[in-house]
Amino acid sequence: MAGPTTSSGRGPARRGLRRASPVPLKVVALGGGHGLSASLQALRHVTGDLTAVVTVADDGGSSGRLRDEFGVLPPGDLRMALSALCNDSGWGHLWRDVLQHRFSGEGPLAGHAVGNLLIVALWQLLDDPSDGLSVVGELLGARGRVLPMSLQPLTIEADVDDAATGRPEVLVGQNQVAATTGRVGTVRLVPADPPANPEAVQAVMDADWVVLGPGSWFTSVCTHLLVPELARALQATPARRCVTLNLDAGASETAGYRPEQLLETLGRYAPDLTLDAVVADPSAVEDVDALSAAAARFGAVLVMRQVAEADGSAVHHPLRLAAAYADVFSGVTGDVAG
Structure with missing residues (x-):
């Protein structure tokens, strides 16, 4: 999972981010539920060629x-x-x-x-x-x-440490896993190794940018990496890849996980996955250096932007998130005031 190194050998360096083109960028967003809805409401302001690939569990x-x-x-x-x-x-x-x-x-x-x-x-x-x-x-x-993402309904299973006793248990079904207060360890799909939707695979391969997240991390984001053909496409595509982190990493199924740990879970399910950008809101990050280092291990740059609603709620503001994506897609990845 190590990213490309700089000529000075000082560690991972991101690949060059492509500049925006007069032709609409082909963007594919993966996820499910409210998280995917948030990214789509933002991305529709950035490109006219947008495909959503949605979990079916x-x-x-x-x-x-x-x-x-x-x-x-x-x-x-x-x-x-x-x-x-x-x-x-x-x-x-x-x-x-x-x-x-x-x-x-x-x-x-x-x-x-x-x-x-x-x-x-x-x-x-x-x-x-x-x-x-x-x-x-x-x-x-x-x-x-x-x-x-697949043409057959799938079921999620998860190994979870019970919040009260710490004892391991297996939860079955997205509804149970998403609502757990225990610490989620490993998730898997039933049936194992399900076939991907060929149209979804082709969309990923044809994309200019692929966006993962935000959303329920284990039940909406990581699930795409559990479909072998789709995971291979995400790793093989010539597209650039962007991960959007959640605004509240401590809720339900992600309780106890720091943002950098959530990012690292992607590498657990797709060891060869590389990234170009990781978008995070400053209000949701306690240790910027740790998150930046985690992003660098994927070959990515950390892009810090205020993308939450102004009232402080853990909801992405469509136009703020759209502005962040526009910056990422055009290569503007430094700090932006305000």
Whole structure:
């Protein structure tokens, strides 16, 4: 995992970051849930050629119910990614709100998101996951496309040290792992070595930039590295690679992990992975030197930017994050005031 060394032999040095081109950069963002939604809402301001590759291991809520009943991919994270890419028009916002609307009450539809039901209906009619997602994208006027990372639903297992006793236990399912207060050690997918979606692999290979994170680190980010074909593509692609760190590294499944430790977990699942940039908010970093050193071990530069909402909440501000990505993609990686 050691990065390239400088001519002086003093340690890792990043590869040159490419300057922006008049032709839209091809950007692929990987993740799931709210984290991927945050990166997509930012990236849509930076490029007109955007692809989201989404995890398919969700087993909770509406997605879990539909997955169990119909044997389909869990639609929730895919729906959220599509909603994040909606066109900035009344029509686009209307369909975004329709997709995100959840039924209330206590009947059989209670808790279901309309978008989840629509996506599953289209999958049944068209018998092709990508085609169904493309139709929803057309309704939204989506500024990009959304692809599942695999064409079969997957299950996450994790080895976790119990928060109260410290004893090891195995948690099964994304819902359980994401909510644990114990320390997550190793995660894996069931079935092991699942096939990747060929379209997702090709998108990664064709990209100019690949963005990993933010998001639930073990259940939304690392999962992409557990799909062998996708992991190989992430390591072999000629694209530049950027990791976006979370604003709160101490919540639920990442409790007890410092930002540099979370970064290092990527190397555990993909030892040959190299990076070009790591984006972090100063408010979420206690030891800048340690994080910078961890980034350098991947061959990356640490890019510190204020990307959180101004109210101090652990939520990425779309325009601030977009500005950070624009800097990274154009090679502006030094400190920026404000």
